Each structure stands twice: as C-alpha cells, then as structure tokens.
Amino acid sequence: MDVPPHVVILPFPAVGHIKPMLMLAEHLSLAGLTISFVNNEQSHQLIRRRSPGINFLSIPDGLPPDHPRSGPSIVDLLISTSTACKPIFKHLIASMTHAPTCVIADGIMSFSIDVAVELGIPAIAFRTYSATSTWTYFHLQNLIQEGEIPVVAGTESEELERQVRCIPGLEKILRRRDLPSICRLDPHNQILQFFINQASKMRNASALILNTFDSLEAPFISRLHSIFPTVYAIGPLRSPAQHDSPTPLQIDKSYIQWLDSQPSRSVLYVSFGSVATLSRDELVEFWHGLVNSEIPFLWAIRPDLIDNGSGAVPDDLRSKRGRIVGWAPQEEILAHDAVGGFLTHCGWNSILESVWAGKPMICRPLVAEQQVNGRCVSEVWGLGLDMNRLSDRSVVEKVARDLMEGEKERISRSTARMAHDARDSISEGGASYENLHKLISDIKILHSK
Known part of the structure; x- marks a missing residue:
C-alpha cells in the first residue's frame, strides 16, 4: 500500500496565524495527504479535537505556562519562539517515523525553514499577511537605508503625509503614516531586526503560499515571483468543515x-x-x-x-x-x-x-x-x-x-463586485482553486521523487 505524502505545518501560535494555516491543513487532508499540525502547547489544547483527519502535535514555545501570549506580550512570544523552538522542532521532525515530504512554515517561524534545509526536506513559506504587506516587509532594510525608518511619533502631519518612494509599485500609494507599526522603532530595535531577519530567511523556501487572490492583489503577487520561483495565491481560504474558529474565549451569541x-x-x-x-x-x-x-x-x-x-x-x-x-x-x-x-x-x-x-x-x-x-x-x-x-x-x-x-452606495458597489470575484476565485476553474490544486499536485510530485 502506497504511503501518502506527509506535510508538516507550523504556524506562529496566534489565532490570526493559526486560522488560515489550519484551513489549508484541512484542504490538504481532504486531498488525501497526511498532515502533522504543530503548535505551542497552549494553542494545541484549543484545536486538537477540531479536525479528526489531522495529527495535532505540540512543542514548548520557551515561555512559562502562565506567561501572557496576547496583547503587548505577543512580542515576548515572537522572540521566544525564534530562539527556543529550533532544536525542539528539529528533533521532532528527525524522529518522525513517516518522513515529511515537505514543511509548510509560517513566514515568521522561519527557523523551521532552516531546519527543513538542514534535513534536506523541501520548505514552503506561508505568509499570513497580504501580498502587498509581504512585499513591503521585504523592503524594510531598504526603508532604513533611505532614511524612512524610524517614523517618529508626533512628527508633523505634513511629514507623515509624505509619500514613500523606495518600495517598487507603492511609490504613489504609501505615505509615511502607512508604513508598518514596527517602522516607528529605532533601526537597531530587536523587533524590527526580527522581522528583517525573518524576511531574509524566507528566501530559502522553495515557494510561497499566500491567502489572497488575483482580483485583489495581482500586481504584488506578480512582484513576489521575483523572490520566489513559485507563488500559490489560494485565498480567500474557507474551511471545508463547519466549525468555529480557534479561540481561547467563550463565544458570545447574545x-x-x-x-x-x-x-x-x-x-x-x-x-x-x-x-x-x-x-x-x-x-x-x-x-x-x-x-x-x-x-x-x-x-x-x-x-x-x-x-x-x-x-x-x-x-x-x-x-x-x-x-x-x-x-x-x-x-x-x-x-x-x-x-x-x-x-x-x-x-x-x-x-x-x-x-x-x-x-x-x-x-x-x-x-x-x-x-x-x-x-x-x-x-x-x-x-x-x-x-x-x-x-x-x-x-x-x-x-x-x-x-x-x-458613501454607502458608492462603496457598496465595489464591495459587491469584489465579493463576487472572491467567490469566483475559489470556485472550480477559478485562479485560487487552480493554485490550491497545483500546490497539492506539486506536493505529490515531491513525494514521488
């Protein structure tokens, strides 16, 4: 009996990252792939019974069990996962009886891309941001070199309205006030440097997955092909199962x-x-x-x-x-x-x-x-x-x-048109539908090799 491809998926342990990567895991599982979904221990407890066809695993994130993991404390989680998880994740991968066909790694958990490369396993990055934001993050170092960082809080309004001209394709769109919040930090700040480092390491992945679609972001999906030979735009991801999103809180339906x-x-x-x-x-x-x-x-x-x-x-x-x-x-x-x-x-x-x-x-x-x-x-x-x-x-x-x-009537026309495009994209024959099936096919080809 043939052994199916085995995909290991590792999200950053926050709801906004887990949700789209878990929806992808469900689609891959339905396509007959074996899925190991790896979380920190806190997130693991929230979702481990959610999808019976998926093997849910956990690793420690390096923080004490009672340490907050949301709000401002998310910074501690970013740093901790990047420093504590690599050897644990490497041991987990190396000890699996069913060797992984590939690793799908959150773009801010790129230590797992390093692990995959070290073990000779193909790695695919999943960036849970938009294509436009992902493109912006690849230019953080350029923003520093051009003196756009730091954007100083309390800067005169005219200065905040000045257009940023050093990100190709966004010269007439982004103002200084529109740069990511980390651009308010000193260039040597640990968090800013963390995101620069994550973007750099992502380049070692063989492909990029994005939760977006062509009608919304075609220009920047295309630009990301200059960094990754293959980009799978497969959004908007929808869960194939009917259940609530992972959340640590009780749902209020009052x-x-x-x-x-x-x-x-x-x-x-x-x-x-x-x-x-x-x-x-x-x-x-x-x-x-x-x-x-x-x-x-x-x-x-x-x-x-x-x-x-x-x-x-x-x-x-x-x-x-x-x-x-x-x-x-x-x-x-x-x-x-x-x-x-x-x-x-x-x-x-x-x-x-x-x-x-x-x-x-x-x-x-x-x-x-x-x-x-x-x-x-x-x-x-x-x-x-x-x-x-x-x-x-x-x-x-x-x-x-x-x-x-x-503005209700004017904007409603645009939102109705985009909602229609989103549905078309994931319907049979749509661009995202085809990209998802190409991803599945490419993983199967990797497995056959």
Whole structure:
C-alpha cells in the first residue's frame, strides 16, 4: 500500500496565524495527504479535537505556562519562539517515523525553514499577511537605508503625509503614516531586526503560499515571483468543515436576537481583532463617536482589549443604540443582513472576511502590517474609508456616518463586485482553486521523487 505524502505545518501560535494555516491543513487532508499540525502547547489544547483527519502535535514555545501570549506580550512570544523552538522542532521532525515530504512554515517561524534545509526536506513559506504587506516587509532594510525608518511619533502631519518612494509599485500609494507599526522603532530595535531577519530567511523556501487572490492583489503577487520561483495565491481560504474558529474565549451569541430586530444593512460592526489593544481613553473616544453618530453598532470587546485593565465598558458609557458582546463569531456577524459596515483594525483575516461578506470597512489600523492593509482598502481597492490617525470622537462620528450614509452606495458597489470575484476565485476553474490544486499536485510530485 502506497504511503501518502506527509506535510508538516507550523504556524506562529496566534489565532490570526493559526486560522488560515489550519484551513489549508484541512484542504490538504481532504486531498488525501497526511498532515502533522504543530503548535505551542497552549494553542494545541484549543484545536486538537477540531479536525479528526489531522495529527495535532505540540512543542514548548520557551515561555512559562502562565506567561501572557496576547496583547503587548505577543512580542515576548515572537522572540521566544525564534530562539527556543529550533532544536525542539528539529528533533521532532528527525524522529518522525513517516518522513515529511515537505514543511509548510509560517513566514515568521522561519527557523523551521532552516531546519527543513538542514534535513534536506523541501520548505514552503506561508505568509499570513497580504501580498502587498509581504512585499513591503521585504523592503524594510531598504526603508532604513533611505532614511524612512524610524517614523517618529508626533512628527508633523505634513511629514507623515509624505509619500514613500523606495518600495517598487507603492511609490504613489504609501505615505509615511502607512508604513508598518514596527517602522516607528529605532533601526537597531530587536523587533524590527526580527522581522528583517525573518524576511531574509524566507528566501530559502522553495515557494510561497499566500491567502489572497488575483482580483485583489495581482500586481504584488506578480512582484513576489521575483523572490520566489513559485507563488500559490489560494485565498480567500474557507474551511471545508463547519466549525468555529480557534479561540481561547467563550463565544458570545447574545447578539443574534438584537441583530434580527435591526433594519437591513443598518448596523456598524466593530472589532479590533485578537491581539491589538486600546488605551482606556481611546475606547472612550470610540464609544462616544459611535453613540454620537446615531448609527446602531455591535462592538466585540474581548477581556484584554484595554491596555493594563479590564475590557469592561464603564456603566456611564452604555447606550441603547449600541450592543456590546465578548468574543463573537465574526464571519457569522458580517454575513448577517443587518450589518452594513465594519470598523476594523485591518488584520488580514478580518479584511478577507469583510470582502467575502461584501461589507465596506472603516480602517483604523493599530499594529504590524495593518497600516498597509488599511491604505489598500481605502485607496487601492475602494472597499472602505481610512481613519489612520488619532481617533477622537468627532472623527469617529464623521467617518461612521460617511460609511453608513454618505458613501454607502458608492462603496457598496465595489464591495459587491469584489465579493463576487472572491467567490469566483475559489470556485472550480477559478485562479485560487487552480493554485490550491497545483500546490497539492506539486506536493505529490515531491513525494514521488
């Protein structure tokens, strides 16, 4: 009996990274491949019963069990995984009775690419960012050389609005304020250097997987071919199984009855993702701006959203017009007919989910590559409005009204068209459908060799 190809998949242990890589694992498993999905021990406990056809394994991430692994502490996790995991992962791979055909490694877990190269196993990088953001990260060193880094907090507005001209293809798109948040750091900062190093090591992979699609990002998918001989754009990834996304929190579905009572496309959904945090003052400004806009809103506030404090909304800021929930199933909310817009931190999964649902966005990027994503949403793809600046209540109020009333018809046409393209892309014969099947075929060819 033939032994099927064996693929080892290693995501960075955060929800936004695990989710798309797990969806890919499910597709590969359905195609008859053997999948070993490797997580840190904390994430392993959350998802190990999710997909029966996948072999879930865990390795320690180098942090104490009680150390936080979200919010600002994500920095500790980045550094710890990059320094502690390589020998453990190498031992795990070398001891497998079913030798891996290839390793699919998260682009910020590139020590696993080093391990694969050392063991003579083909490595494929999976970058969970957009193609445009991935291209930007490959030019961080160039940004330093051209004096664009650091972008100093408090810089005059005119300077922040100046266009960045040293990233090919983005000369007329990105302003200094749109550069990733790590570009506010000193060039020698450990975190900035971490991402430069990760991008450099990714080049040792034989191919690149991206959770995006041609209609959205063809120019930058094409540019990445100058770094990788093969680029598989296979998005927007959808799970072939019906289950909730991995989350450490209890799902709150108390919103359903309330949404059902609202008029079609009247509610603004608000969420800042699974990692980013707000100060208490920022939360208060958002709240007043939303209430003053007089637009019904549903806000998902996880317990650790506020820096150094509880995510609870003060009693004096509650309003009948708005509804607060805890961790909620975002795709289900965006698909609801009552939801007409999405105020988002511009994490890549959130953007793709909004694109799929055909819902326009207000972009308030906070960390990592979200600034680049937000600029593309508003200025390149025409799918929303930009709020990449200090968010006082008057700005929040104005932008909420602009999206849900003034600009609603214009932007809705663009979002409907892109939602149609997204569905076409993953349907039989679509570009992402074909790329996914090419990936599966190429892995089988590797195995036969």
